[in-house]
Amino acid sequence: MNNYSKVMQEHGKSFFWASWFLDKNTANKLFTVYALCRRLDDLVDTSNENSEAKEEIARVISLTNNNQYKETFEEFKSIDSKLHPRQDIIIEFLKGQLSDLDFRQPNDLGQLLKYCYRVAGVVGLMICDVLDIHDSKLRYFAIDFGIAMQLTNICRDIKEDAQIGRIYLPKNETISLGINNFRSPSNTDLIIINSSRDKLIKLADEYYQSGICGINQLPKKIKRSFMVASNIYQGIGHKILKKRYSFNEQRVYLSKFEKLNLTIKTFLKCSKFIEKPMHEKKLHASLQNLPDIDL
Numbered sequence: 001m002n003n004y005s006k007v008m009q010e011h012g013k014s015f016f017w018a019s020w021f022l023d024k025n026t027a028n029k030l031f032t033v034y035a036l037c038r039r040l041d042d043l044v045d046t047s048n049e050n051s052e053a054k055e056e057i058a059r060v061i062s063l064t065n066n067n068q069y070k071e072t073f074e075e076f077k078s079i080d081s082k083l084h085p086r087q088d089i090i091i092e093f094l095k096g097q098l099s100d101l102d103f104r105q106p107n108d109l110g111q112l113l114k115y116c117y118r119v120a121g122v123v124g125l126m127i128c129d130v131l132d133i134h135d136s137k138l139r140y141f142a143i144d145f146g147i148a149m150q151l152t153n154i155c156r157d158i159k160e161d162a163q164i165g166r167i168y169l170p171k172n173e174t175i176s177l178g179i180n181n182f183r184s185p186s187n188t189d190l191i192i193i194n195s196s197r198d199k200l201i202k203l204a205d206e207y208y209q210s211g212i213c214g215i216n217q218l219p220k221k222i223k224r225s226f227m228v229a230s231n232i233y234q235g236i237g238h239k240i241l242k243k244r245y246s247f248n249e250q251r252v253y254l255s256k257f258e259k260l261n262l263t264i265k266t267f268l269k270c271s272k273f274i275e276k277p278m279h280e281k282k283l284h285a286s287l288q289n290l291p292d293i294d295l
Contacts, residue, residue: 017259018229026222029083029130037123040097050101057101061094085126088291092122105167109203110286112154112170117143117287120150124211125292131222140279140294141214143287145230148207152237155197155204158182158247169196185248193247201237206283208234213277224270231262 015034019027040057064087096118106112124142133139154161154168161168162182173196181189208230215226232254239245240252254262284293 014232014254014259015229017232017263018225021221021225021228023221026131030127033085033123033126033130037093037126040094041119054098054101057094057098061091064090064094083130083132085129086291089122089125089129092118092291093126096122100166103166106170108170108172112168113147113286114290115168116147116150116154117290117293120146120153121287122146122291135217136292137276137279137294138214138217139292140284141211141217143292144207144283145211145214145226147283148204148211148230149233151200151204151207152233155201155240155247156236156252158193158197159249160251169193169200173199190246190248197247198241201241204237205234206280210280210283213279217276220270224267227270228263228266231266232259235262 015030019030022030040060096115099115099118106115121143124144124146125139128134128139128142133142158167158169159182162179165179167174167177167179167182174192177189177192182193185193212227212230215223215230218226235254235258236252239254239258243252245252279294281294284295287293288295
């Protein structure tokens with residue numbers, strides 16, 4: 001097990017579980033992308049001073065703009081240079097990290113989806129690049145897959161995010177609730193926040209469904225792994241709804257038994273090649289002027 005796979009094993013348990021169904025070469029490419037994104041994400045979450053993190057990200061953006069990012073990111077050294085993620089995609093990811101440093105609660109769903117695109121949708125594009133996938137329609141679906149997973153993260157981590165001063169639920173959905181309402185919610189606050197969260201979980205299902213349309217076009221040896229990852233992550237949101245968990249209860253996760261059950265169901269249902277479906281343009285309506293979107 002290399003260092004990059006250990007990063008995923010520690011921080012991305014659902015992805016690591018699904019990676020067991022990939023060949024070693026493909027798995028290592030995904031470990032590399034995950035390790036890079038995790039390192040940049042940790043820079044934001046663990047920095048003692050926002051100014052230090054901002055300076056470092058600004059430096060990396062400058063290097064990326066000057067096409068020097070391949071030397072900056074040691075993670076890329078293990079991947080064929082022809083398969084390195086495009087620099088405009090990396091810059092969008094870095095912009096997403098900067099928005100967490102200068103955090104402002106999104107005003108509406110459109111702003112939230114743009115954030116999800118930058119911190120997760122583009123990760124789907126990075127994976128397309130390292131796997132040498134350039135079909136534009138498949139890339140649309142990859143963006144949606146990433147957005148779906150980020151929406152799940154947001155819905156699962158409301159309590160933890162509030163503790164560090166971040167509210168990702170849109171303002172127009174949570175009325176005038178402030179950070180203290182999330183940290184010490186009244187019964188009325190709970191109703192408003194849980195309702196807003198549940199709407200996002202249901203919206204995530206639309207993006208998962210789109211992502212699955214793209215996954216179904218992949219070679220069988222890759223398709224099964226991504227389908228497992230999708231179903232496990234989507235299962236977190238479904239568990240929140242089914243068990244009617246309140247956002248301020250314990251962090252919701254799937255047990256090994258639940259993951260195994262979903263994995264078996266995925267393998268039994270994993271279909272053969274399906275005709276290419278049309279991408280739902282409405283899913284990208286809020287993402288104007290961003291790379292690889294469908295408008």
